[in-house]
Amino acid sequence: MASNEELFKKIISHAKEYGFVFQSSELYDGLSAVYDYGPFGVELKNNIREYWWKSMVQYHENIVGIDAAIFMHPTVWKASGHVDAFNDPMIDNKDSKKRYRADVLIEDHIQKIEDKINKEVEKAKGRFGETFDEKMFRETNPRVKENLDKIDAIKNRFYPALDRNDLADVKTLIEELGIVCPISGTRNWTEVRQFNLMFSTQMGSVNEDANEIYLRPETAQGIFVNFLNVQKTARMKIPFGIAQTGKAFRNEIVARQFLFRMREFEQMEIQFFVRPGEELKWYEYWKEERLKWHLSLGMPSSKYRFHNHEKLAHYANAAADIEFEFPIGFKEIEGIHSRTDFDLSAHQKFSGKKIQYFDTEMNEGYVPYVVETSIGLDRTFLAVLSHAYREEKLEDGSERVVLGIPAKLAPIKVAVLPLIKKDGLPEKAREIMDKLMYDHRCFYEEKDTIGRRYRRMDALGTPFCITIDHQTLQDNTVTIRDRDTMLQERIAVPEVSAVVTSKIAK
Numbered sequence: 001m002a003s004n005e006e007l008f009k010k011i012i013s014h015a016k017e018y019g020f021v022f023q024s025s026e027l028y029d030g031l032s033a034v035y036d037y038g039p040f041g042v043e044l045k046n047n048i049r050e051y052w053w054k055s056m057v058q059y060h061e062n063i064v065g066i067d068a069a070i071f072m073h074p075t076v077w078k079a080s081g082h083v084d085a086f087n088d089p090m091i092d093n094k095d096s097k098k099r100y101r102a103d104v105l106i107e108d109h110i111q112k113i114e115d116k117i118n119k120e121v122e123k124a125k126g127r128f129g130e131t132f133d134e135k136m137f138r139e140t141n142p143r144v145k146e147n148l149d150k151i152d153a154i155k156n157r158f159y160p161a162l163d164r165n166d167l168a169d170v171k172t173l174i175e176e177l178g179i180v181c182p183i184s185g186t187r188n189w190t191e192v193r194q195f196n197l198m199f200s201t202q203m204g205s206v207n208e209d210a211n212e213i214y215l216r217p218e219t220a221q222g223i224f225v226n227f228l229n230v231q232k233t234a235r236m237k238i239p240f241g242i243a244q245t246g247k248a249f250r251n252e253i254v255a256r257q258f259l260f261r262m263r264e265f266e267q268m269e270i271q272f273f274v275r276p277g278e279e280l281k282w283y284e285y286w287k288e289e290r291l292k293w294h295l296s297l298g299m300p301s302s303k304y305r306f307h308n309h310e311k312l313a314h315y316a317n318a319a320a321d322i323e324f325e326f327p328i329g330f331k332e333i334e335g336i337h338s339r340t341d342f343d344l345s346a347h348q349k350f351s352g353k354k355i356q357y358f359d360t361e362m363n364e365g366y367v368p369y370v371v372e373t374s375i376g377l378d379r380t381f382l383a384v385l386s387h388a389y390r391e392e393k394l395e396d397g398s399e400r401v402v403l404g405i406p407a408k409l410a411p412i413k414v415a416v417l418p419l420i421k422k423d424g425l426p427e428k429a430r431e432i433m434d435k436l437m438y439d440h441r442c443f444y445e446e447k448d449t450i451g452r453r454y455r456r457m458d459a460l461g462t463p464f465c466i467t468i469d470h471q472t473l474q475d476n477t478v479t480i481r482d483r484d485t486m487l488q489e490r491i492a493v494p495e496v497s498a499v500v501t502s503k504i505a506k
């Protein structure tokens, strides 16, 4: 069994070998934390986006979509707080010359203490068996208590220091905790500095009237500044949502986890506008709804958990992440934030224009409150891909690599394969392909033995293979092979499309 790190490496190389994901500008030795999607990756990515859009926009009468530009007026980012506060505290190790997020170093240290506690609990569980009372053990065991106190002490010092922007104290804490650089193993740290994550560029000619603008670090602001345009033109009544998918850019400091942390990535966001005072009710509603959406992708509930935020972003009065168990551990895949009226009020103030909604039921105008759901498309892609990857030993002793991607998301739905490349089988297969391609994303392949072609389709995650053999020419039937069970059944050619549709829907 591969370790998680080995497994992660295998998934990355599989993604490259089978045309899912390539390093950006690989020809020039690559660009760090930027990736290109290949022929099969783009299909999977499009399918995930479309699945999200359908479930959120098409199936909700009170949610409409927009597609705002990536470039926005620079004041947008002043109003949103990103110019002043979209920072990560960073620290460099003078020996390895590596840069780290200071908060991540401390959180990793806390995680190590938590791991110790969990080990202690697991050991005790084994000792006491069924009579084990975990809650009581955690409250009374001296070693567990000592470690829990350590965590509390770190948090009580660290979060207030970040809130006060007391970076000197964050550095002292790193030193006191004895945190070493994972590369050099030393404690030779620089001061902690704030690092703004936004990329900027110039609009217009550089010399005349150069205007510094930013590449959006989130898609959300395109929705906020269009609030009135959308509400009026689509005649929306509160509560209602505006959805958007699109690219976002962040100059991430720690960026070496494949699609997990990229400098250019894609978000799928909903801003859901509600009455002031009702936001926490809707926040709970969307937390549950979004978790259900993740489960509908077909991955088990044990792979997900909520992480409620202790330290809230400058715009939120409640926030939680949905975390997924990637091969690199449980990590955020989606954020749900109760953003209050922070953004709309800020845009009202900075633009000098009124942004209000008149609630006819209440006979009152107000600035709506907002609950946001924000999911990373690339992280969802990574979740689907890494959960789908499996290596199997077959009964005949051979091995195969399969991507068990849910059929509804699979890049290719059906492979059309003539058993051999003669006797009129390719012609018949082409005839079937020419019709089927209008209903399903198909892939035609006649090269190599049928066994090798099946393996290739397994590795691409293709759920169904249609094989055209000599019997097809006699009775107009084909075999349909299931990727996961590898079982085949015979069906009539005119029924192929409907059979595939019903199997995908299962």
Ligand code: GAP
Pocket (backbone or CB within 6 Å): 217, 218, 219, 220, 250, 252, 259, 260, 261, 262, 263, 265, 266, 267, 269, 332, 333, 334, 335, 372, 374, 375, 376, 377, 378, 379
């Ligand atoms: N509008 C709110 C917002 O942007 P966020 O938690 O910073 O909130 C939302 O980002 C989601 O975007 C994350 O849950 C994650 O899935 C994705 N995301 C954020 N930074 C990312 C990065 N550098 N690379 C890939 N995905 C990222």
